[in-house]
Amino acid sequence: MSTPTTSFGREAAAKLARSKNEPAWLVAWREEAGQLASTLDLPKPEKTPIHRWALDVYGANRPGQAVASTAQLPQAITSLLPAEAKGALIVQHNSSVVYTELPEELKAKGVVLTSLEEAARTHEDLLRQHLMTAYQRDEHKLAALHAALWNGGVFLYVPRGVEIEEPIQALLFADDAEATFVPHILVIAEANSRFAFVENVNSAIGDTETTLLHNGAVEVFVKSGAHVRYAAVHHMEKAAIDVSYRRAVLDNDARIEWIIGDLHEGNTLTDTKSILKGNGSNSDAKIIAVGTGKQRVSLTTQAVHFGRASESDMITRAVMTEEATAIINGITKIEHGATKANGQQTEKVLMLSPKARGDANPILLIDEDDVKAGHAASVGQVNAEQVHYLMSRGIAKTEAERLIIYGFLDPVVSEIPLAGIREQLQRILERKLG
Known part of the structure; x- marks a missing residue:
């Protein structure tokens, strides 16, 4: 028990x-x-x-x-x-x-x-x-x-x-x-x-x-x-x-x-x-999540720079349907002494239902002058202009939305290093996204 x-x-x-x-x-x-x-x-x-x-x-x-x-x-x-x-x-x-x-x-x-x-x-x-x-x-x-x-x-x-x-x-x-x-x-x-x-x-x-x-x-x-x-x-x-x-x-x-x-x-x-x-160290993070029902999803991605000329890139993308909620946190921390460091991050949440919720929180904590750092964050619905463009090419609305969602998640899906696991991931996406 x-x-x-x-x-x-x-x-x-x-x-x-x-x-x-x-x-x-x-x-x-x-x-x-x-x-x-x-x-x-x-x-x-x-x-x-x-x-x-x-x-x-x-x-x-x-x-x-x-x-x-x-x-x-x-x-x-x-x-x-x-x-x-x-x-x-x-x-x-x-x-x-x-x-x-x-x-x-x-x-x-x-x-x-x-x-x-x-x-x-x-x-x-x-x-x-x-x-x-x-x-x-x-x-x-x-x-x-x-x-x-x-x-x-x-x-x-x-x-x-x-x-x-x-x-x-x-x-x-x-x-x-x-x-x-x-x-x-x-x-x-x-x-x-x-x-x-x-x-x-x-x-x-x-x-x-x-x-x-x-x-x-x-x-x-x-x-x-x-x-x-x-x-x-x-x-x-x-x-x-x-x-x-x-x-x-x-x-x-x-x-x-x-x-x-x-x-x-x-x-x-x-x-x-x-x-x-270490000096010259490099981190590249790509993360996706899909929420359904009343799921609560909290995703935090972090990069902490100590090494000189170290680089990090973080991309997090979440799709929320029904009443699901996503809290997406990106934290880039550049410590004192990490000169020439470069930290970038992007968080995007796509909401497919009026009751779905998303929150993207980019955070930059910089304790060194000679560095580069940047962030981008967005929370919203499927882009209506993109849907209209695809429909103008003879694609049905539901299929157009599906293509946009899959394109939104593709930066991670396409990078999975085993074909069988990629196929499994795609089956899960199809099931979760209907």
Whole structure:
């Protein structure tokens, strides 16, 4: 049964860790996080009263059944795997990782792909050096709960100079509404490595009154000269709440691309942040969301510049239908000493119903003189002139509006690095947008 967060603390966290035979250091680490969870407050995202959401559940540890091949996975999972998948793959089912596949040529190059729980035993030094240092346990109650409860998870290590052609895939799937579903993805890209990673979060919990809380986190450490393309598609049912905090830390001349489709059916809280520590580092974030029904969507995208000549670009686009509400926050922070930095951002919300609501909040925080920074924001309906132009070319009004909406979202859809995932995303869009 689910338990209120107010009753979750040090002892409960330590008991859970011991029940999974985790290393002593991790038991103590979780114990500290449990103590923090009992004292910290919830985060306070702009204009989004998440204290009204059912965030007082953490479920029970419900491991999936480990399998030796994808053919042995439940059909609901295999249906989500792209047919053209050739590279590395890791699958989490409810509270545990059940399948991992890493081609031999990548193993020979020193690439590591395993569950985070297994990495705590086999790669302790790397884990302790990086785990929850970009997204910290004491940021707020949800962060502390995540630290105390994370399960399964993904650990990806790519050595210096290794380039991987095929995207590495992680499928995180829940079909038990009472399961603890708290995956943590930790990616370490050593100097001059290059690869793409695709995260697919999905569920099949059916029509239930029980709330499934996905309290997920991503940390990507991009070392000097490395290039990481991180794509994510989130689509769970209305009975689920999607909480996702994403962080990237970039060294000199490092680059990250965020390509995010937040297409969840229920309430959504996401925060995607790049920390540009190194000189010449670069972050490019493209994020879309589609809200239906009475969904509440809070999307925050951030770039914090420390490095000289660092660059960031953030594009967030949301489409709201029916009575859905979107709060879109863009925050560019240029710290003192980040000379020649360039931070740009654009937030756009398209409302398709008189009762839909959208709010775009661009924020620039500049503590250095010799920099460039800019923002653009808009909230409105489908452009009538564009519709009229298409209709004048013989296209029906509904089809004209559909084309405009898809064009509005295309900057993200077209960038997904796997054809199968792009097709899945397009199917979700068609379903959500009618």
